[in-house]
Amino acid sequence: MTPGGDDWIIGRDHELALLTRLVEGLTAGEPGTLVLSGGPGAGKSVLLDAAARIARRAGTRVLRCRGSEGESGLPFAGLHQLLRPVLDLADGLPPRQRAALLAVFGLDDGAEPAPDPLLTSLGALTLLSDAAGRGPLLLVVDDAHWLDLGTLDVLAFVARRLEGEPVALLLAARDTAVPAQFGREMGQLTIEPLEPAAAGQLLDRQPEPPVGRARSRVLEEAAGVPLALVELARAVGRDPAAAQGGALPLTDRLEAIFAADxxxxxxxxxxxxxxxxxxxxxxxxxxxxxxxxxxxxxxxxxxxxxxxxxxxxxxxxxxxxxxxxxxxxxxxxxxxxxxxxxxxxxLVGDPDRRAWHHAAAVSGVDEDAAQELEHSAERAQRRGGYAAAATALQRAARLTPEPETRAQRLVRAATMAMYAGHPRWVGEIATEVATLTDDPAVLAVASLRAGWALAVTTQFAGSLGFLLPVAESVVEADPVLALDALSTATTPAYNSGAPEHRERILRTAERVPPQEDEAARLWILAGCDPLRHRARALEMLRGTVWIEPRSGPDSAPGSDRVLSRLVVGGAAAWVLDETAEAVRLLEGALDHLRRSPTAGANATVAQALALALYESGAWTACRAALDEAYRTAAEAGLENVAAGSPVLGATLLALRGETEAARAAVQRAVHGLDLSGCRSLQVRTHYALGAAALAEGDHAAAYDRFRAVYTQDPEPAPLHYHASDYYLADLAAAAVRTGRADDARQVLDAACRRLAQGELSARLDALVHRARALLAEPDDAERHFTAALADPEGDQWPFERAQVRLDYAEWLRRRRRAVEARPLLTAALDCFEQLGAGPWTERARAELRAAGVTPGAPPSASAQALAELTPQQLQIARLAGAGLTNREIGERIFLSPRTVGFHLYRIFPKLGITSRAQLRDALPDSSP
Structure with missing residues (x-):
């Protein structure tokens, strides 16, 4: 038993084996992340030390940091501990990453503006990748529950991007305080209490092991917690009565034992x-x-x-x-x-730590201490430590004697928390402001912050409860602010689907006079009622130049105004079924964001783009956008995107025939969510599961899912005013195969009466005609099939158009009109094959054979190879084929250059090539 080795660690063979595999995986090219959790005294630190020894014996370099409760408010204190030994490599980073990383450590105070959190995280990732180029790295993080938020955000970013890197992350935290950034998607290892036999062995190895009744009491009181066994044995050695039980929890009893010394x-x-x-x-x-x-x-x-x-x-x-x-x-x-x-x-030479100790020495309120913390927050903000700035301002507010000043500091704290990407925290801070001030301007800003914070979670009603009163109160005094608040409110109103919110937004918007920039009003009209306001919204959409902004101080590339207008225009175009325009505008917005990244905005725009790409038939590009949306949403705390992106991804899996994976993805995505307050996501969830049932030929289960997007009484109504109607045709297709056509007709008739109150898009018109054709009497079906295919605009939605062709061809063949069915089936088959919609491909092939045609060969080997690439790999291949270097690709999609190279190493054999120069020819479109 030697404290310098691992043989003195009792009862942890399983844990040590996992740690050994984690270290050995580095040399085998299998990096990973493992989160150790357990109560105080469970032995987490002992296992971290053991992992560090295992790593050093294997020739792996170890970088360590440890959280400290007293330094949890200092910006990037933990990250500086971790990276300090390798900061000499920072000179080799790309300029923007180097400036951002050094600025957060106060080593480049001249950096203007404040470094962006995503660039800071990317700089840390690239630095670690460069360090790993000299040999594998093990990152060991102890007491993570006490790390500053900035460090935790960077570590979570790094942990999600270690593929291809000889870097592993081992992190330990108390079981009741595992940081939210390291949720269930990360590898988890709970350090349980020792088994009775192991607990007895550990007790016997103490310098003065208790015997008899004292031994039994120690084993009983310690309950398998290693630290408790050691310290209770030590205490019994001094005082045999120390083993007597008490009402105190074990942690408090251990503190009492230590205090007894x-x-x-x-x-x-x-x-x-x-x-x-x-x-x-x-x-x-x-x-x-x-x-x-x-x-x-x-x-x-x-x-x-x-x-x-x-x-x-x-x-x-x-x-x-x-x-x-x-x-x-x-x-x-x-x-x-x-x-x-x-x-x-x-601590006169360390003003940040001095400020916190000054605050801790204060009883009650103290403006001097509050000002010190406020100055500390300003320094943190300049270095990109937005979470630390929010923490300092929140504490400063507690020390502020004057309520109005306290409210203003809290508003600034909410703003910093918003920049840090912690929406729930924003809401908590902003809610407190209302109890401190009656100042309309301060309350308006606080409500906007709280409304934004809740809008990106799934608490849409709470979000609107903040945003709508602000808009209504400033219609006359500040119409621009009112319009902005209403535009912000439109997004949670769309997601919630509740009619009362949308009607209130539209009523308030009517009171706002026309403004120079009406982009916000466009989203309000399109997002709240795309059916009745379609004509006006389209006029606004088509009458504005979106990519080429108006001249003026706000028109510079990358400006907030340009970005906002691109996002608003893209979202409105998507809702209005101007899908190609939506893709163009949202790709432009995402391009702006990639040059000046903001995690929350990246996630929101990437998900919107993914929806438009999915509908336009660009399914591979859609998957890449979904991956980007999910990663950035998970890091920014955007619950609605973190759930919505996997649901759309599950839909793609279902349409490709991967039905079990689709159901599992849906279950993971919506676990713990109350979908009744998020009708848009509820509808998309039903469709994903319904598509999985269709792919398996279970039309009864599919019908139940599609029927669930409409209510029952008094007559069928859409669960969501916009999303539900796009599944009318699928509802009809499942109905005719399950003998439920009468029920489906009631839904369709009610929908048509409602849709007649507005103007239908070409897409929605085709879907309604397809549904009518499927449910019509035999003599009336054909005119609806031909109407569904009549408008050439329908080619914008290839999967839906291919479904119409397949249904029409089946109808023709059953009426012995096989010759007319064949071209429809051939076109449908081509589309399904290109999309990779396996179940529909097989159905089209079967219909072609029944129509007397032998289908062509299955997709080529090259097409199959492309299908095997992950969305991220395809994105990397396209960028590399366009001539970008690994470092340029990494900066664009937030990966290290080494990970990019790792993916290319795996891409080449899949495509049957050996060099970057061959990528352009191997891909159907090499443009990024």
Whole structure:
């Protein structure tokens, strides 16, 4: 049993084997992320140390950082710990990444503007990739629950992009506080209490193992927690009564055991320990300076001999966080405040830490301390530490004596939290403002922030509860703000599908006079009622130049105004079934965002683009956009996109015949969500599952799903005013195969009466005709089939048009008109094959054979090879084929150059090529 080895770790063979595989996987090109969770004292840190030893023995470099409760408000404190040993490689980073990364560490204060969080994360990823070029890396992160939010966001970004990198991430956190950034998609390992036999072995290996009744009590009280076994055994050695049970939780009992050592220590040692506990972990000179002339380095010796602290490299660290907590809690309120005051006095060269200690030394409110924190927030903001800035401003508000100033600081905190990509936090901060001020301007900004925050989750009604009162209150005083608020409200109103919200938005918008820029009104009209307002919205859409903005100060490429107008125009075009225009505008918006990335906006626009690409038949490009949307949404906390993107991805899986995978994807995406308040997602979920049933030939299950997008009484009505009607034809197709045509006719008739109140798009008109044809009497069906195919605009939606051709051809063949059916079937088959819609391809082939035609050969080997590429691989192949370098590709799609090269290494054999020069010929379209 040697503390320097792993043989002294009892009962953790399974965990050690997993850690060994994680390290060995690095040399085998199998990187990964593993999150260790468990209660205090479970042995997480011991296992991290063991993993570090295993890695070093294997020749793997280890980079470490540890969260600290006292430094959780300091921007990127943990990231600086982790990357400090390899920062010398920063000179080799692309300029924008280098500037962003160095700026957050205060090493490039001249950086203007503040670095973007995505560029900071990408810089960290590229730096680690470059460091891994010299040998595999293991990143070891302890006490992650106390890391600053900026560090956690960067680590989550890196963890999702380690494929192809000889880098693994091992992270430990308390089981009740695993950071949200490391959710269930990451590898998880729960450190459970030891089995009874292992607990007994560990107890027997203690210097003074208890015996008899004391041993039984220790085993019972410790409940398999390793730290409890060790410390209770130690306590029993001093006082046999220590093993007696009590009402306190185990963690509190351990703190009490550690605190029991303190009275025996000299007063000078206790003073040093309290200063170290207040400072969390600090340099030895700082602690001694804060203690004044009453202590010396020798006063640390009793604490070291008692095993409370470890001192090395001029640093003091507590042996376990519970010891620090015990020391801090054992002190009186006055002693703790005095310790923080002393630390603030000596940290004159570190204004951020000084500000936090000054705040901790305050009783009640203190404007001076609040101003120090506000200045710290400004410094954090300049360095791109938006989460740290929000934390500092929120604390500053607590210390602010004047309510109006407190409200203003909270509004700024909400803004910083919004930039940091933490919407729920934004909502919590903004909600508090209403209790502090009656200032309309401050309340309006706070409500806009809260409305935005809830809009990107799934709490759409709450979002509208903030946004609509703001819009209504400023219609006359600030019509531009009113229109912006209404435009922002239109998105959650669309997602919720509830009619009362949309009607209220439209009524309020009518009160807003015409503005110079009417883009916001376009989205309001299209998003709230695309049927009745189609003509007016189309006139606005077609009468505005979207890509070439108006001249003026806001027209520069990348400006917020240009981006906003591209997004609004693209979203409106999608809702209005101007699909090609939607793709053009949203691709333009995403291009702007990639040059100046913002995680939340990237996710929202990428998902909107994916929807338009899906409908236009660009399914492979759609999958790539969905991948981008999901990754950035997960990192920015956008619940609606993080759920919606996988649901659309599941639809593609179902249409390609991967039905089990589709159902599993839907289940994961909507797990824990209340879909009743998110009707748009509810409808798309029904369709994904209905498509899976259709692909399997289970028409009864498919009908139930498609029927669920309409209500029952008093007459069928759409569950969602826009999304539901696009599945009328699928409803009819399933109905005629299950003997439920009468019910389907009731739905269709009710829909047609409602749709007659507005103007139909060419797409919706074709879908209604297809549904009527399928449900019509035999003599009346053909005119609806021909009407569904009459408008050439229908070619914009190839899958839907191919379905009409297939249905019409089946109808013709059954009437012995096989010659007329054949060209329709051939066209449908070509489309299904190009899309990869396997079940529909087989159905079309079977119909062709029944019509007396032997179908052509299955898709070529090259087409099959393309189908085997993942969306990300196809995106990389296209960019490489267009001549971009690995570094340029990585910056564009937020991957490291090494990961790009890893993907190309796997792409070449799939396409049967050996070099980048052959990519352009191997791909049907090499344009990025």
């Amino acid at each position: 303190l009275p025996e220590l000299p007063a000078a040692t206790r003073k040093l320990l309290l200063l170290a506990a207040a400072a969390e972990s600090a340099e030895l000179p700082v602690i001694l300076s804060a203690a004044g002339g009453t202590t010396s380095p020798d006063d640390w010796l009793p604490a070291e001999r008692a095993g409370l602290v470890r001192i090395g490299d001029e640093q003091i660290r507590f042996r376990h966080p519970l010891i620090r907590s015990a020391v801090y809690q054992a002190a009186t309120y006055a002693e703790r405040h005095a310790a923080h005051r002393a630390l603030a006095d000596v």
